[in-house]
Amino acid sequence: MEPGGPLMANFLQQVVSGLATGGIYGSLALALVLIYRATRVINFAQGEMGMFATFIALWLIESGWPYWGAFFATLAIAFVGGVVVERVVIRPVERAPAVTVVIITIGLLIGLNGAAFWIWGGETRAFPSAFSTRAIHVGGVAFSIQDLGVIGVSLAAVGLLYVFFRFTKLGLGLRAAALNPEASRLVGVRVGWMLALGWGFASVLGALSGMMVAPLVFLDPNMMRAVLLYALAAAILGGLDSPIGAVVGGLVLGVGLNLISTYVDFIGDQLKLPVAFAVILAVLLVKPTGLFGRTTVRRV
Amino acid sequence: MPPLLQLEDVHARYGPTTALRGISLTVGEGESVAVLGANGAGKTTTLRAISGTVKRSGRIEFAGQSLGRRGPESVSRLGIAHVPEGRGTFGELTVRENLRLGAYTQRGAAFKADYVRVLNLFPWMADREGQQAGTLSGGEQQMLALGRALMQRPRLLLLDEPSLGLAPSIVGEIFRRVKVLNAEEGLSVLIVEQNAVVALDTAARAYVLEVGRVVVTGSSEELRRNESVRRSYLGY
Numbered sequence: 327m328e329p330g331g332p333l334m335a336n337f338l339q340q341v342v343s344g345l346a347t348g349g350i351y352g353s354l355a356l357a358l359v360l361i362y363r364a365t366r367v368i369n370f371a372q373g374e375m376g377m378f379a380t381f382i383a384l385w386l387i388e389s390g391w392p393y394w395g396a397f398f399a400t401l402a403i404a405f406v407g408g409v410v411v412e413r414v415v416i417r418p419v420e421r422a423p424a425v426t427v428v429i430i431t432i433g434l435l436i437g438l439n440g441a442a443f444w445i446w447g448g449e450t451r452a453f454p455s456a457f458s459t460r461a462i463h464v465g466g467v468a469f470s471i472q473d474l475g476v477i478g479v480s481l482a483a484v485g486l487l488y489v490f491f492r493f494t495k496l497g498l499g500l501r502a503a504a505l506n507p508e509a510s511r512l513v514g515v516r517v518g519w520m521l522a523l524g525w526g527f528a529s530v531l532g533a534l535s536g537m538m539v540a541p542l543v544f545l546d547p548n549m550m551r552a553v554l555l556y557a558l559a560a561a562i563l564g565g566l567d568s569p570i571g572a573v574v575g576g577l578v579l580g581v582g583l584n585l586i587s588t589y590v591d592f593i594g595d596q597l598k599l600p601v602a603f604a605v606i607l608a609v610l611l612v613k614p615t616g617l618f619g620r621t622t623v624r625r626v
Numbered sequence: 627m628p629p630l631l632q633l634e635d636v637h638a639r640y641g642p643t644t645a646l647r648g649i650s651l652t653v654g655e656g657e658s659v660a661v662l663g664a665n666g667a668g669k670t671t672t673l674r675a676i677s678g679t680v681k682r683s684g685r686i687e688f689a690g691q692s693l694g695r696r697g698p699e700s701v702s703r704l705g706i707a708h709v710p711e712g713r714g715t716f717g718e719l720t721v722r723e724n725l726r727l728g729a730y731t732q733r734g735a736a737f738k739a740d741y742v743r744v745l746n747l748f749p750w751m752a753d754r755e756g757q758q759a760g761t762l763s764g765g766e767q768q769m770l771a772l773g774r775a776l777m778q779r780p781r782l783l784l785l786d787e788p789s790l791g792l793a794p795s796i797v798g799e800i801f802r803r804v805k806v807l808n809a810e811e812g813l814s815v816l817i818v819e820q821n822a823v824v825a826l827d828t829a830a831r832a833y834v835l836e837v838g839r840v841v842v843t844g845s846s847e848e849l850r851r852n853e854s855v856r857r858s859y860l861g862y
């Protein structure tokens with residue numbers, strides 16, 4: 327082995343493991359961005375919706391469902407749940423000021439959190455992973471299969487969503503409704519339903535991030551609190567109205583935080599959250615549109 | 627036979643502001659009609675009342691159907707294409723996507739045929755399919771809006787101030803297109819304009835609005851001869 331090999335190997339391992347957590351942050355960040363683009367509001371309940379879905383997944387698995395069966399059933403349930411939440415909770419305040427809607431999402435956060443405590447209790451539970459925790463060795467570097475699996479699932483979800491938004495008529499309708507609702511109505515796009523579908527897709531991404539993070543941190547009703555803050559940092563870093571920005575922001579944040587906590591002694595695991603906050607603050611001060619956001623937010 | 631579009635005593639308001647105080651007008655099948663008037667007269671609101679983007683009362687009938695309770699998603703499906711003030715361009719989407727949106731309620735096969743037709747009308751679009759619509763010039767955006775409206779396969783086209791902010795030569799070009807569509811394809815058109823000269827050249831009939839009411843109506847010929855119309859809107 328060449329000199330410095332172990333250092334390099336450690337670095338690569340940390341990058342891959344950062345990409346895995348980054349994929350989780352990116353998925354949830356993308357969920358935030360989907361809703362922000364359509365309504366100019368941050369859905370603070372996005373994490374709790376994912377947590378709730380993850381409990382449903384665990385319940386299915388404990389009732390004897392195979393992992394992937396429970397996984398896809400949960401995504402379907404999350405989709406319907408997201409649509410229903412929009413129709414029932416958000417629709418009535420559609421025309422209200424943004425602050426009102428934000429307060430509603432915070433109420434939703436508290437409500438879902440309380441409901442999860444009430445139904446499943448507050449103790450932490452182990453959540454199974456779809457992937458082995460063993461490692462595969464590539465030229466002296468040990469990659470965790472779990473990390474690679476999480477990266478694969480996140481990328482697959484983002485890729486599918488990209489194809490849907492970019493190449494289908496319904497996807498075009500969703501984008502149009504977010505960009506220019508009035509002109510969309512004039513060509514026959516049912517904008518109200520597009521908003522509901524957007525909530526459905528966001529909810530699926532939230533459920534995905536919940537099921538991916540649960541094996542790493544254990545499942546309890548507060549599991550997604552920190553993840554939501556990282557996702558928010560990622561979304562702001564990438565630009566709140568940029569889907570690509572959310573994913574890139576998530577990956578950059580995941581890798582960056584992992585490297586910082588590995589190599590900067592005094593930061594370590596406990597200080598990751600403050601670092602994420604520092605990122606939010608710095609971006610808002612220096613470049614409020616983020617890496618990929620638009621300076622000109624046009625709303626006609 | 628009743629006219630294609632008929633408005634009778636239509637009122638509309640924005641909160642406390644009354645914009646329409648009893649508008650009555652008709653557009654016959656295959657007819658081309660203009661609505662003239664000063665800024666704030668209620669021209670835009672008249673179109674919005676038809677397409678359902680403002681709350682309105684009174685009778686609005688299109689091809690035997692009442693529009694009064696329909697929203698824009700439903701009115702557009704009946705065959706009314708409304709190019710709104712400011713053109714309604716989706717600036718961040720491509721030229722092709724803007725046209726695709728026009729065909730949103732059509733089947734996939736209809737899209738292909740109509741797309742070819744629009745590219746034949748506006749050949750420059752073929753080379754710029756992938757360009758973001760927001761980067762087009764004003765005149766190009768107006769043509770794109772016209773193309774998008776045609777993709778809707780409308781029976782009635784509503785145009786809100788197509789001349790706004792455009793150079794005279796481009797205004798002429800756009801109105802010529804509209805005139806051809808009306809004359810050769812029998813497309814019914816209702817055009818709102820402040821530029822009365824071009825509007826009267828294109829339309830066969832016109833209505834003049836003042837503060838939410840129709841004050842004069844007649845053929846374009848008659849309006850050109852009308853003393854007060856000439857002084858207020860034609861400027862000679």
Ligand SMILES: Nc1ncnc2c1ncn2[C@@H]1O[C@H](COP(=O)(O)OP(=O)(O)O)[C@@H](O)[C@H]1O
Nearest residue numbers: 640643645663664665666667668669670671672
């Ligand atoms: N969104 C709006 N909110 C409040 N008032 C409006 C709005 N749009 C138009 N108005 C008012 O309604 C009246 C008619 O406006 P409009 O139909 O836009 O006139 P025009 O198109 O002839 O210039 C005007 O007095 C205008 O100030």
Ligand SMILES: [Mg+2]
Nearest residue numbers: 669670711787
């Ligand atoms: Mg106007």
